[in-house]
Amino acid sequence: MEYVLAAAIGVLTASGLWLMLRPRTFQVIIGLSLLSHAVNLFIFSMGRLTPGAPPIMPRGGFVDPSRYADPLPQALVLTAIVISFATTALFLVIMIAARGLTGTDHVDGQEREQ
């Protein structure tokens, strides 16, 4: 399971980085989304992988923490997802505005001279 998750994060990060360095705005935005997915998985894995254990503990009494998953990274991931969702939406708007104003989808607003 660790290997699968590590490979998934690695592949997402690598593809995200490559796409982010491409000259088209759409590639950049997809790259940033992939990167943020990779980061979300990474935050999640930082709470250690505990399969089959709930992150919610019963109220009161003695609680054995080893029987539960760490709830904090899950809360952090939720926040990070919301924020990256909002900023990606904003970036999309700017991308469309830039496309309309400059007539090209190059990140510099003009095609590189050949």
Place this chain on the structure above:
Amino acid sequence: MTPGADHLIIAPILIPFLAGALMLLYDERRRQAKLVVALVAAGLMLLAGIALLRRANGGGFAGGSDVGYYLLGNWAVPWGIVLVLDRLSAMMVVLNGLLAIPVLIYAGAGWHRQGQHFLSLAMFLFMGLNGAFLTGDLFSLFVFFEVLLAASYGLLLHGGGQLRVRAGLHYVAINLAGSVLFLIGVALIYGAAGTLSMAHLSQLMVTLDGSRRPLVHAGAALMGLAFLVKAGIWPLSFWLPTAYMASPAPVAAMFAIMTKVGVYILMRLSFLIFGAAAGASAGFGAGALMLGGMATMVYGTLGILGSQGLGRMAAHVVLVSSGTLLAVTGIALGAGGGVTMLSGALYYLVSSTLGAGMLFLLFEPMSREEGGIAAMLALTTDAWGLDPAETEEDADPAPGQGLSIPGLMTALAVAYSVAVLALAGLPPLSGFVGKFVILRGGIGDAGMAGWAVWIFAALLIVAGFATLIGLMRIGIQTFWANEGESPPIRVLEAAPVIALSAMLVLLTVQAEDVLRYMRATAQALEMPTTYVEGVFAAPRVAESGNGEHEP
């Protein structure tokens, strides 16, 4: 007031948040009312900041402490999020308020009409800034950072146009990448140390397991990169001049404090986590901060000399000042001392933020009609060659010579010369005091002087000199060599600039008191035991006593 429940601490976050949200409910037809609301909110924010500053300076918090705590949700540290107010954060909140009011007045002269919800976005920016200054938790720092960045995206694009959208695209992309780094760093730190509370992390650093220490270092380095992007360290600063130039004048002035957020957080976290008490991790990253800061100073200096317009030049002045602050942080962190140097740097931070904000506000009126001509003249002046010694002599009589241009333009010229003197670090204004204390602390204090400090001192003086040459060149073209009619200036545009120059003069006149405050700040920064222990000792509000919130 119930002990431990200092509700005033959260006021600098809540006031702009509520005002911004309130203004969203009304559309652009209620513009004047919105401006009044924004100004009242900024005024209240400043007053709250000043009240907090007085308390932080006079031991006005529970138990005669200089540091105040506010437990959000009444959870004890390290489980809950805590707001911490000490001298440094109080100073930054006040600085934010001092810059906010002139910027809003300036925007009231017309900029807020160029698009929608300018004032709401500005309020959210102030909220994010204050939150980042006050928070004591790494993840809520991320959230406040995103709040201020999201607001700044909107503000940078305010008014539209191809140039802004293009610069905005780069700005958003680089900041999203920075946020990704920030999150990876926070997650690594949480995974390795098991905490997100800055104070808790500071305590854990001493006893941290040897195998986990490199992970915390890696996390801190990645997180630091995100702040360094914001602070504009070379080579992560190439986005900055274009973005600052493209943004509307009041927004660019606000951005002058945004590079300082990065510097503030680096200062705070470096000394808290990697300070002298951090055991094997003491001084981590000091060399990188020092060298990066110096490289930024070189880059900014070259940029100032190479710029033709005031906007680009002001952006490079911002780079020089954040480079200076980063280098001082690195040197002090590496040497494990240098209180005098740090206190000078904090004074310089206030002075250069106000000065750079002024330059950005002056940029637009000064280049309004004669902008193209001034830029062209710059080239001829270069060929003609300015004698540096002559420039220095002429620095003082500039206001008197400006009298031939009547009215507000003269006032602007005086204000401009104040900004130039403060930024270049010439006597008698505040920049000189700040730089002098930095140099005095670096060279004079025992155990500080080394080859790095000497190189830094040389760079600091050269950078100041380049700032003087560059800004005087622009000033001469705009105020003296301008043969046409002077462009129309509104009172609302001149007043904030004059107010900011008055603040700089006041900062100079009150230098002794301010420096005493900065010295105490620097001492607390280097010995964060009060901060760390206080956070854990912060008492929770009793179950029966909650539910009563002061406004």
